[in-house]
Amino acid sequence: MKFTVFLSGFLLVFLLPNWTKCVDTVDIETLARIINFFEENYKRVDEDGHSRQYATAINVPMHQCQQNFSPARNNFLTQENATNVKNAINDETNGLYQGTELIAAGLKKRKNHYLHSESLLLNPAGNSPMTRLLNTRNDGCTVFYTFESPCVDSCLNAARNHNIINALENWKGHSGIKAFVFKNIWKFDIKKRDLNTKFRQIAARIPLYRCVTANQCYACKGEGNAPIDAQCLPPPEI
Template identity: 35%
Template sequence: MVCPGVLKGLFLFSLISSGVSTQEVDQNTLHKIIQFIDTNYQPPGKNDKGVHLQYAAAINVPADQCGPGFSQDNFLSEDSAKTVKEDLEHKHLYMGSQLVAATPKEPGQTNAVHSERALLMCEYSNDGVTPMQYLQNENKDGCVVFYTYNSPCLKLCLNEAKDKEAKEAMEKKIQLKRRKIPSLVQKCILGSLSVLTDHVGPKAFVFSRVYIEDLESEALKAALKEVADKVPLYKCDANSCVKCLDNGQIIEKCLSETET
């Protein structure tokens, strides 16, 4: 089963190695890659707070392109900025062989689909081949970088408890009717990060800004730690990238708007 609109001709996602890889992307190269993605693919405009619009993008390129000596020559050459931005504007999703990207759908609504979730999960089902799985199936030992402009939100993206509460509420609602419990579509992305955990090539999960509604939250550190335990986590701004996990703790620069 495939997420609608992902790839009609793809019938099976081949499971990648069960061994957890610890390969990481060269940190200086990672900064250049994020700059390249923002320069070419970031949606135009800003929100009412003067912040660039939220989007998420993921790449899967030959592993040597994530090593020292990064070159823009032929990097994501088949993913034109014009095509990507047009797809994000009209469909909220772009699918390429080396790049997938998404913008939020119905932000602020109960049926909202956040951009991170759009890449890591199917919109209407907990099953099927997701855009990230499709992308990784193209090159199972390539360099994978998952980038979200804002850090995943605590309200939905990093909130497993909310998914559990919704499921329990549904079970209580229909248990007297003796009907089959429908499969509620999850909104938390933590479980879906296994596709990155299991990836055998170099990998990174990156954000540029802490989501503004989470800046003062005491829960942010523990939530980001859950992400960092699954995949190398970085914060990248205009100056550089920093690795968020140090000696088992999330560093302060990844919890604030402090420049790296």
């Protein structure tokens, strides 16, 4: 945008920022297509055909999160091999894939418990797979997707060692488009009364979305004093 002023015989030209081109949020229709790409290429399924928990994160050129972009194997995450990703995240001795533009995780088995996929990708907060992914492109579009919402008792509990709150705070300072996305609400959290408060911990740092089908995502809101949108919470009990 150009602004011109004539003053005492001098021509002054000011170049002003073109704010109409400033895009800092993901296009929600494109986001739905990106999440569907994850589901088609990396989704974990057990031998009985049941879906299993996994998470992925990307750092891609900004235009790939903007309007009218349609991800496909020939134009999106082309340096990542889907078979390698799935093999890595299904191996519960490690459960982790670290690529060029994509990281992904399933579950990592410990003696008497599992490390959750969100924690595997986001911890330790200052030196995690997500930290290294963010460092690959300073102004890219970063999307974190988890099949099940982060659990209240561990991932969203600041008192627990494997919580993701500090990692989200670090991610908040990254330039470019950001989105934290989930599909289903973790089955053990469906009846938790404080889900609105817990999800707002995410929304206060990173824009939060819920994508339920290949064509439908919802902005969960929750910034400032706003509540989490009802579409991102369990339906009210009847």
